[in-house]
Amino acid sequence: MVDTLERTTAHEDDHGHGHEEHHGPGGLLNWLTTTDHKVIGMNYTVTSVVMLLIGGAFAMLIRAQLTVPDGAVVSLSKYNELFTMHGSVMIYLFAGPFAFGGLANYMVPIQIGAPDMAFPRLNAFSYWLYLTGSITMLLGFLTASGAANFGWVGYAPLSNAVNSPGAGADLWIGALILTGFSAIFTGVNLVATIFYLRAPGMTMFRMPIFTWNMLVTGILILLAFPVLTAGLVMLYADRHFGTHIYDANGGGSPVLWQHIFWFWGHPEVYILALPFFGMVTEIIPVFSRKPLFGYKGMVFATISIAALSTGVWAHHMFTTGVVLLPFFSFMTYLISIPTGMKFFNWIGSMWGGQVRYTAAMLFAIGFLLTFLIGGITGILLASPPLDFFTHDTYFVVAHFHSVVMALVLGAMAGIYYWYPKMTGRFLNERLGKLQFWMLFIGSMVFIMPGYVLGLQGMPRRMAVYIIDPTWQNLNIVSSIGGFMIGLSTLMFAVNVISTIKAPKTAGPNPWDAHTLEWFTTSPPPHHNFYSLPNIKSERPTWDYFHPDAPALIHDDHDPSHVPGGAKADAK
Amino acid sequence: MKAEARLLIFLGVFIGIMGIVYGIWSKEWGGTAMLIGTGILGVFPGLYYRWWSKRIGYRPEDRDATMEEGAGRIDTFPGSSIWPFTLGMGCWFLVLSLVFGTWFAVVGIPVVMFALAGGTAESRRGGDPAGH
Numbered sequence A: 001m002v003d004t005l006e007r008t009t010a011h012e013d014d015h016g017h018g019h020e021e022h023h024g025p026g027g028l029l030n031w032l033t034t035t036d037h038k039v040i041g042m043n044y045t046v047t048s049v050v051m052l053l054i055g056g057a058f059a060m061l062i063r064a065q066l067t068v069p070d071g072a073v074v075s076l077s078k079y080n081e082l083f084t085m086h087g088s089v090m091i092y093l094f095a096g097p098f099a100f101g102g103l104a105n106y107m108v109p110i111q112i113g114a115p116d117m118a119f120p121r122l123n124a125f126s127y128w129l130y131l132t133g134s135i136t137m138l139l140g141f142l143t144a145s146g147a148a149n150f151g152w153v154g155y156a157p158l159s160n161a162v163n164s165p166g167a168g169a170d171l172w173i174g175a176l177i178l179t180g181f182s183a184i185f186t187g188v189n190l191v192a193t194i195f196y197l198r199a200p201g202m203t204m205f206r207m208p209i210f211t212w213n214m215l216v217t218g219i220l221i222l223l224a225f226p227v228l229t230a231g232l233v234m235l236y237a238d239r240h241f242g243t244h245i246y247d248a249n250g251g252g253s254p255v256l257w258q259h260i261f262w263f264w265g266h267p268e269v270y271i272l273a274l275p276f277f278g279m280v281t282e283i284i285p286v287f288s289r290k291p292l293f294g295y296k297g298m299v300f301a302t303i304s305i306a307a308l309s310t311g312v313w314a315h316h317m318f319t320t321g322v323v324l325l326p327f328f329s330f331m332t333y334l335i336s337i338p339t340g341m342k343f344f345n346w347i348g349s350m351w352g353g354q355v356r357y358t359a360a361m362l363f364a365i366g367f368l369l370t371f372l373i374g375g376i377t378g379i380l381l382a383s384p385p386l387d388f389f390t391h392d393t394y395f396v397v398a399h400f401h402s403v404v405m406a407l408v409l410g411a412m413a414g415i416y417y418w419y420p421k422m423t424g425r426f427l428n429e430r431l432g433k434l435q436f437w438m439l440f441i442g443s444m445v446f447i448m449p450g451y452v453l454g455l456q457g458m459p460r461r462m463a464v465y466i467i468d469p470t471w472q473n474l475n476i477v478s479s480i481g482g483f484m485i486g487l488s489t490l491m492f493a494v495n496v497i498s499t500i501k502a503p504k505t506a507g508p509n510p511w512d513a514h515t516l517e518w519f520t521t522s523p524p525p526h527h528n529f530y531s532l533p534n535i536k537s538e539r540p541t542w543d544y545f546h547p548d549a550p551a552l553i554h555d556d557h558d559p560s561h562v563p564g565g566a567k568a569d570a571k
Numbered sequence B: 001m002k003a004e005a006r007l008l009i010f011l012g013v014f015i016g017i018m019g020i021v022y023g024i025w026s027k028e029w030g031g032t033a034m035l036i037g038t039g040i041l042g043v044f045p046g047l048y049y050r051w052w053s054k055r056i057g058y059r060p061e062d063r064d065a066t067m068e069e070g071a072g073r074i075d076t077f078p079g080s081s082i083w084p085f086t087l088g089m090g091c092w093f094l095v096l097s098l099v100f101g102t103w104f105a106v107v108g109i110p111v112v113m114f115a116l117a118g119g120t121a122e123s124r125r126g127g128d129p130a131g132h
């Protein structure tokens, strides 16, 4: 079944040709055979939110165990499995796939006026690799020797065949190979779609910032993930084929694994963060009724983050004693500059606007605040002497949870913003705001004690700790925060479930937004558009509905605005 | 196409220079190799796009164009296909064979072959007979 598409415009009749009803198979077969980026994006979104729930359930067990110094909720060895699988599920199976497989898959083609991803079948293949990879990782719990238990980073020599025998570790490796290829194919698809399927007039510098961020994320995926996959293949070879690549006894180098892992791992931090940067950059101007402040600055900040993010990996390895401290410390300070620039642009976009505090906007602001805390403590950790002191303590756990809880807030912002587009229905705003306060306050209550505990020396990855009233009290507070986060997740589940049967009242453009996805119906038809407006700025939908107040043309010298466009320079 | 090319070349050159500085300063060859390799990975496709941008000039999506200027056939998209799922299952079994033994490969390899053949045949059947 193949559809050949013709382009129609907003000025023609609303039911252009090339969009005849799509006759696909129905039901389960439809789900198995779909190549529609919207269905695949939905599949990704739902699967990754399920992974968030599973990883969150592990976190609840971890926090329950830590409420008392000698907790007996789980055994010591089960605890090792739990924090490994909590970290792995959250990073590999929730945060990334949610951002680049879920919302990006759904929104990027629509934002640039494309009918689908460039390679729809590859896109479907990515999803199946992701789903089977997720199942493979979780299968570890069903094996006799349990799931992987060497931390989400799988450091050598802990992850070798002697220290971690058993199927759990191999399932972990296999899962990461599957999800790694899934990510790579998604990266290929994003880049190709954005390079080749933009609508006429949608120049690179008129693309929505979310799309820009996903382009850069796609490029980062392509340069980072192959390194991880290669590293995993070598790890498997060490475990089963008798090679000694990471084995000091055989002349190999355990630190090489760390280099490879973090050469993927630090760009991965930005692969996780950039999509959420993109989401809040869409949301904040819309709910401030202003154009984005500093569009080009935003784009250049994103590109420089990508460029610099490949040169900072060994800030995770300061304590190995064999890395070039000044280089990595300096590069890490550098990368905070473009990230800081974005904060000014976000604040500038709200400044003097008519801010509407919808649930999506609240989550976006919560993202900014929480990410700011993570960013600032990250700058502290970029200083080697400080890192020597806090490495492998709860200070680090608190630092990166400030970042990842910001990602969860960003994910919620994206969901509340785009849910009407994806389903035609609104989530309950009041419950959404309640969920926001529960999640935001819960995150702070959960994170802050960690900073104190870390400075006092509480090591991470420990199921028990010394009996000390201060430590125990701080841990109890942290656990209360954790359970508040759990509660907020239940509120979210209730909110989604209670709207499943609601009438579709959203209409095409409920938020009076800027970008092309709000020009089409909610949910969009097969192949996305009945018609498209002419694209004159980075806010085509706004321009169309507000011809009296078009977006500011942000750069008068941009030659692509030359009438006629014959000699126009494509920026 | 020009902006796209510049983006990739910029990233490639930047990362390549970083790799050279890092290599000379640290003498740590693992990271140096990865950085320079990554740089090349940016420059290669970047130059390819540059070459194309010279040949095809400005596409409607590269300039201030109206929808009418881009009218016509966009591309051919598969409506649905069973082969991605089949291939995914085959790959899953191949990976499981790494953990649980060769039996899984006995299933996995034929499924992968079958899916690759099926998907390829589907591509050749479908699409515009004029060929693109």
Ligand code: HEM
Pocket (backbone or CB within 6 Å): A056, A059, A060, A062, A063, A083, A084, A086, A087, A088, A090, A091, A094, A095, A150, A151, A152, A153, A397, A401, A404, A405, A407, A408, A446, A459, A460, A461, A462, A463, A482, A483, A485, A486
């Ligand atoms: C529901 C809220 C969460 C709670 C209560 C929580 C709790 C924890 C705790 C207490 C640890 C430390 C375990 C230890 O070192 O003994 C931990 C580790 C970790 N968490 Fe979370 N977490 C939450 C959400 C997340 C999210 C959303 C992500 C990522 C997107 C994440 C990623 C990680 C990672 C990567 C580790 C390190 C695992 C390791 O040491 O190998 N967590 N979490």
Ligand SMILES: [Cu+2]
Pocket (backbone or CB within 6 Å): A265, A266, A269, A312, A313, A315, A316
């Ligand atoms: Cu890092």
